[in-house]
Amino acid sequence: MARGVRKTPTEKLTRELIKTKDEIQSHRNAIRTLDEKCKQLEEELKLEELKELSSVLVDSNISIAELKELIASKDKK
Numbered sequence: 001m002a003r004g005v006r007k008t009p010t011e012k013l014t015r016e017l018i019k020t021k022d023e024i025q026s027h028r029n030a031i032r033t034l035d036e037k038c039k040q041l042e043e044e045l046k047l048e049e050l051k052e053l054s055s056v057l058v059d060s061n062i063s064i065a066e067l068k069e070l071i072a073s074k075d076k077k
Contacts, residue, residue, distance in 0.1 A: 007015075057067060 057064070062070075
């Protein structure tokens with residue numbers, strides 16, 4: 001019983017090449033998406049760190065200007 005026309009080696013390789021290229025593009029898209037997520041998370045982390053710093057400054061009753069002076073005086077030592 002015949003099951004259909006057999007594919008030539010060229011047809012098989014062509015299909016495999018197309019499939020491989022599609023997979024590569026899919027992975028590139030996934031990497032691009034992950035890079036964007038990484039950047040977003042880094043920005044969110046920076047904001048959270050700034051919130052923590054601001055909270056410490058408020059709790060310690062220190063102004064931004066005083067913090068700058070503290071840092072500048074420490075750098076000079």
